[in-house]
Amino acid sequence: MTVTRGNVDHSTSRPRKPLLPGGLGLAALGMAASAGANTSNGYNLPTGVTDLARDMYGLHMEVFWICVGIAVVVFGAMIFALVKFRHSQGAVADTSMLHSTKVEIIWTIIPVLILVVMAIPAADLILKQEDTRNSELSIRVTGYQWKWEYAYMDAAEGVDFFSTLARDSNFARQLNSGIDPNSVPNYLLEVDHPLVIPSGTKVRLLLTSQDVIHAWWVPDFGAKRAAIPGFVNELWFKVDPGKEGIYRGQCAALCGRDHGFMPIVVDVRTPDDFKKWVGEQKAAIKQAALPTPAGAPASAPAAPPPTAQALPN
Amino acid sequence: MANPLANNAAHSHDAHDHEHHDQPATGIKRWIFATNHKDIGTMYLVFSLIMFFIGGGMAMLIRAELFKPGLQLMDPVFFNQMTTNHALIMIFGAVMPAFVGLANWMIPMQIGAPDMALPRMNNFSFWLLPFAFTLLLSTHFVPGGMAAAGWTLYPPLSLQTGDAFPMLIFAIHMMGASSIMGAINVIVTIMNMRAPGMNLLKMPLFAWSWLITAYLLIAVMPVLAGAVTMLLTDHFFKTSFFNAAGGGDPVMFEHIFWFFGHPEVYIMILPAFGIISEILPTFARKPLFGATSMIYAIASIAFLSFIVWGHHMFADGMPVAAQLFYMMSTMLIAVPTGVKVFNWTATLWRGSLTFEPPMLFALSFLFLFTIGGFSGVMLAIVPVDFQYNQTYFVVAHFHYVLVPGAIFAIMGAVYYWIPKWTGHMYNMTLAKWHFWLSTIFVNVLFFPQHFLGLAGMPRRIPDYAVQFTDWNMVSSIGGFCFGASQILFAIVVIQCIRGGKKASALVWDDARPHGLEWTLPSPAPYHSFTTAPEVK
Numbered sequence: 001m002t003v004t005r006g007n008v009d010h011s012t013s014r015p016r017k018p019l020l021p022g023g024l025g026l027a028a029l030g031m032a033a034s035a036g037a038n039t040s041n042g043y044n045l046p047t048g049v050t051d052l053a054r055d056m057y058g059l060h061m062e063v064f065w066i067c068v069g070i071a072v073v074v075f076g077a078m079i080f081a082l083v084k085f086r087h088s089q090g091a092v093a094d095t096s097m098l099h100s101t102k103v104e105i106i107w108t109i110i111p112v113l114i115l116v117v118m119a120i121p122a123a124d125l126i127l128k129q130e131d132t133r134n135s136e137l138s139i140r141v142t143g144y145q146w147k148w149e150y151a152y153m154d155a156a157e158g159v160d161f162f163s164t165l166a167r168d169s170n171f172a173r174q175l176n177s178g179i180d181p182n183s184v185p186n187y188l189l190e191v192d193h194p195l196v197i198p199s200g201t202k203v204r205l206l207l208t209s210q211d212v213i214h215a216w217w218v219p220d221f222g223a224k225r226a227a228i229p230g231f232v233n234e235l236w237f238k239v240d241p242g243k244e245g246i247y248r249g250q251c252a253a254l255c256g257r258d259h260g261f262m263p264i265v266v267d268v269r270t271p272d273d274f275k276k277w278v279g280e281q282k283a284a285i286k287q288a289a290l291p292t293p294a295g296a297p298a299s300a301p302a303a304p305p306p307t308a309q310a311l312p313n
Numbered sequence: 314m315a316n317p318l319a320n321n322a323a324h325s326h327d328a329h330d331h332e333h334h335d336q337p338a339t340g341i342k343r344w345i346f347a348t349n350h351k352d353i354g355t356m357y358l359v360f361s362l363i364m365f366f367i368g369g370g371m372a373m374l375i376r377a378e379l380f381k382p383g384l385q386l387m388d389p390v391f392f393n394q395m396t397t398n399h400a401l402i403m404i405f406g407a408v409m410p411a412f413v414g415l416a417n418w419m420i421p422m423q424i425g426a427p428d429m430a431l432p433r434m435n436n437f438s439f440w441l442l443p444f445a446f447t448l449l450l451s452t453h454f455v456p457g458g459m460a461a462a463g464w465t466l467y468p469p470l471s472l473q474t475g476d477a478f479p480m481l482i483f484a485i486h487m488m489g490a491s492s493i494m495g496a497i498n499v500i501v502t503i504m505n506m507r508a509p510g511m512n513l514l515k516m517p518l519f520a521w522s523w524l525i526t527a528y529l530l531i532a533v534m535p536v537l538a539g540a541v542t543m544l545l546t547d548h549f550f551k552t553s554f555f556n557a558a559g560g561g562d563p564v565m566f567e568h569i570f571w572f573f574g575h576p577e578v579y580i581m582i583l584p585a586f587g588i589i590s591e592i593l594p595t596f597a598r599k600p601l602f603g604a605t606s607m608i609y610a611i612a613s614i615a616f617l618s619f620i621v622w623g624h625h626m627f628a629d630g631m632p633v634a635a636q637l638f639y640m641m642s643t644m645l646i647a648v649p650t651g652v653k654v655f656n657w658t659a660t661l662w663r664g665s666l667t668f669e670p671p672m673l674f675a676l677s678f679l680f681l682f683t684i685g686g687f688s689g690v691m692l693a694i695v696p697v698d699f700q701y702n703q704t705y706f707v708v709a710h711f712h713y714v715l716v717p718g719a720i721f722a723i724m725g726a727v728y729y730w731i732p733k734w735t736g737h738m739y740n741m742t743l744a745k746w747h748f749w750l751s752t753i754f755v756n757v758l759f760f761p762q763h764f765l766g767l768a769g770m771p772r773r774i775p776d777y778a779v780q781f782t783d784w785n786m787v788s789s790i791g792g793f794c795f796g797a798s799q800i801l802f803a804i805v806v807i808q809c810i811r812g813g814k815k816a817s818a819l820v821w822d823d824a825r826p827h828g829l830e831w832t833l834p835s836p837a838p839y840h841s842f843t844t845a846p847e848v849k
Contacts (some may be wrong), residue, residue: 042780045700060697067687074654078679081661085597093598093825094663103659104606104652107665109653115644120695123637125696130633173384173776181382181779188778189384212470213563215628215703219769224699226629228564229469230557233630252628252703252771254463256470257389260774 038248039220049268053222053238063118068300070114074272132236135204137197143207143214143251144229146258150195156278158285165261166190173261176234189248194265198274200241212256218249218266226253228265244268321747327549329411341832345440346430351734353439356415360442360802364406365720369449369796371399376758376792384776392775393461398449400464404581405488406446408715411723412531412584413438413495416523418734419726420499420590422830423517425508427840427847430501431494435457437495438599442662445487451799452477454817463773465574466541467808468566470519472548479549482541487533496534508829510848516606517828521608525615529576529583532619542685564629565680579618582714585612585682585722586653589675591828597664597827602654609654610649612752617646627695633829636695643693647686654683667824668745673695673710674725677717677752685713703773712759717752724802731806732820737813747805750798757791831837 039046039053049056075104083093104125137211142149147164165173167240169188172179181187207216207227221237249264269277337343347353360775369370375395378386387395413533417435421428429435450457450777457475460466474481502523516524543568546552553559555566586607586644594601601607623631623639629638657679666672691702701707732738746751761784766772770781777785829846830837 001766009655020693038769039782040768042768043784045697045767046769056697056700057721058538059821060691061692063691063697067690071683071687074683075680077658077659081658081667082676085664085666086452087665087667091663091665093665095599097663098600099601099603099606104603107650107655108648114438115647116688119644121640122696126633126636126640129696129699145450147646148838149628159705175384175388177383179383181776186778188776210774210843212473213467213629215705217703219700224628224698224702228557228629230561230563231630249769250774251770254393254467254470255775256461257393259393260389260771 011269012200015117023096042107048238049239050221050223050224051240052129053220055128056104059121059125063120066114066118084256098238125301129197129235132204132234135236137201138204138206139195140206140208141216141227143209143211143262144218145211146262147258148195148216148262148264152216152278155275156281159278159281161193163193163195164193165258166192169263186248188261189263191248191263191265192292194246194267194279196267196274197239198271199239199244199268201271201274202238203238204234204235208234213253214251214255214262215253217252218247218264218265220247220249221266224252231254239268241270242266244270244273260284315425317354324647337510342714344441346436346560347439348436349428350421350432350435350841351837351839352437353432354414354419355409355430355734356519357442357802359460361407361411361414361723362440362806364402364410364446365799366803368399368402368407369799371395371402371801372792375399377790378775379777380779380789382779382782384717387775389457389775390461391776393463394453394459395461396773397485401449401460403715404464404577405485405492406442408581408719408723409492409708410442411487412523412526412581412758413492414732415519415584415588415723415726417498419730420502420520420523421506421832422733422841423520423828423838424503424506424511425829425846426506426844427843429498430506431498434494437499438491438498441487441491445484445491448480448487449484452480455480459535465543465567465570468544468563469572471544472555479545482545482567485541486538489538492530493534496530497526499523500531508842508845508848509684514608515588515848518590518601518604518607519584519587519789522585522590522611525611526580526583527614529580533573533576534579536569537577538802540569543569544747546613549847564626565596567626567629568622571625572619574623574625576615578620578711579614579713581719582682583614583615584680586611588658588677588726588729592671592675592725593660593679595821596667596669596675596823596828597727598666599660599662599664600661600827601656602662603652604681607656613649614646617649621646624693624695624698627698640693646692647693649688650686654679654686669728669749669821669824670741671725671729673748673752674721674728675746677748678721680714681717681721681752681755681794685710685718688713690794701766703771705768705770705772707757708772709762709766712762716759721751721755727806730830731809732816733830733833733835733837735809735813737809737810738816738820739809743801743808744805746799750801751795754791754798757790758788758795761787761791 028196039048045057045060046053047057066199070151138153140151147162149162151160168184170182171177172181172187205216207225208231209227209229211229214227215224216227221239223235225233225235227233245268247266247268250264251259336345343352344356347356374387375392378392417429455476457477460472460481462473462474464821500783503520537750543554547554547556553561555561555563557563580833590601590607594659597651621639621643622641624643692698692707693711728744765781768781770777817832819831832846833841
């Protein structure tokens, strides 16, 4: 996926930017995203590769611009007052108007209307997010201190493995390791066995935990939900066909010492490639089940997934 | 109008009989056995400043570790201990005691009372705090070290805490008891000791904001006490309130915690609203616009604070109806908050503004708290909150409302009233330096954290992927400079206590200070109003 170019830029797509991007210019700088790129421009939400993430981004920008509009009016009035009504410029306080029911009603009603404008599309999107019906592939995701387990259901039933921080990141992240994080490809955002899913397919995750509360989050999918012991949470996403590639996220709930070190990597493939991958995994499991003296544990695929990054291990 | 100085003189005849009534006791006894509202207020404020520097030191360590990717300074456990205790100390040790200290100093003076209603309880509620925080800080030395599960103490993670666990819970109980007693004192004082003629709607906004805050405290501190006690029994007595394996429910803790936690957030901002409503009219030289609707706005915010707690938990899984309810109730908070911001702006409108240090802090509050309000509205939008939740966007949001919000209001209040307390003016130039450095660097510190959060950096992580390096460096530099600037505050305050130009009774002579506290001489007499003033 990613070609390492020297030791400056290892994030999947983000070019290193100068320190100061034009202040408030949060507007979408539609990055020409290469396949599998992180679709955030480094200071705004990712535009995403799923319907949900795009809707989230759109609503985010809508609310953002409404806030900017309000800010222009309110801060404008404040700044005008600060410039215009200065004692040093001879301003004399006009104490005649100390309250005005009319004005106060107006600036109560207008915010209510603005909030309604925001709430309607938000309510729509909530309904869409919560609709996990008709999913085509379900995967049980279990959080552990500090790794993820992915157990496939439906057509890939039986495929079940753990996903932990890649070894080179793990070496580099030790206290005073002496390894420059910039020299490690996808520092802290690489795992040994990524979650593999097909594009164009409604994937449903069933999230739970074996110890403390974790949260599974891939920003480009607009997918975040807590993994809680004793509960099963659901979320769904459907990656656009043509957006196959590697997507990355992190645990998003404080879960102890290595909370910062249990990333999530999702390898999105075409449905055909996915089918092939499932076949390989099933074959590997069968292989491992044969009576060999040192069989690999059933919970991990015997062979590393073919897409595993070229890691130095 | 009573002349308190004359009162003091009249009493000095029988000073040897009633010494403890008129004059402070000498030496350490003055503080240990303090029952005077000013002495206790001073102790609260000094305690708060010490905690502010301890909690701030922890923040400096956090920003130092996050200066660049890779772990350079500390183990991840220590990092988590710092984030957890930074929050606990700043919330319970710095912000809340500072407001109680201001309440102690100002409420009797503002309502025309000689002292707080319950002076011995006042003493007790202060003296619990040093013990509570000594206990909390001493957990650094027990096996397992300090608590590291976040100030929200979510189980099951918090149940993994080492020997610090029962100490932390006992400390929280002491802080809670202290807060409840402080709140009772405020309510009893306001309800019983107002000067004749001062009906509730004539009461100054600061006293009003504290009256409402006090009710919030009494309502929610017992809830926190209950939650942490259930944690304690889960840990030591085999109960399963929050243990899924025993039939319990870890999410129930979150509900109980945030039923406390959200009103707690307003406990830290409502008195700030009161302070801003005192400072702006003075330096705009015109009365507060819509004073009555300001009171209603505070009361509505207080009411809403009880029905919005679910917005902290959207990502934990919630029925659609609950998501809709918490989203809409949370958005509603923007309405009374907006009324407040608009009324403050209208107070400036056609005023005659000068820019003394308290006014500068109040104006900074007005702008920066509003930015925190905008990000608050964004966070209320449930379907997008999934992207913001548990990221640096949230960190930026609540630091905007708590640092240039609550803390700037506290500093503005100190700069506003300290000449009344000490009888000295302070070094205005140094105070303005403190203001400008704080305002500039608080933005350098926290504004980039919006970008970090949106770009996908989770909060509470000791190390991060390299694409987050730039903004973290900017934020850390802002943090170090902001932290260093606060030393100026301590210098100004200490200088002002030790001496300085004599302050007049009005203090802000050419502005328009309004209220009973300005009818007292500076420094205010030991017993504020021994004869109740008449309020027209």
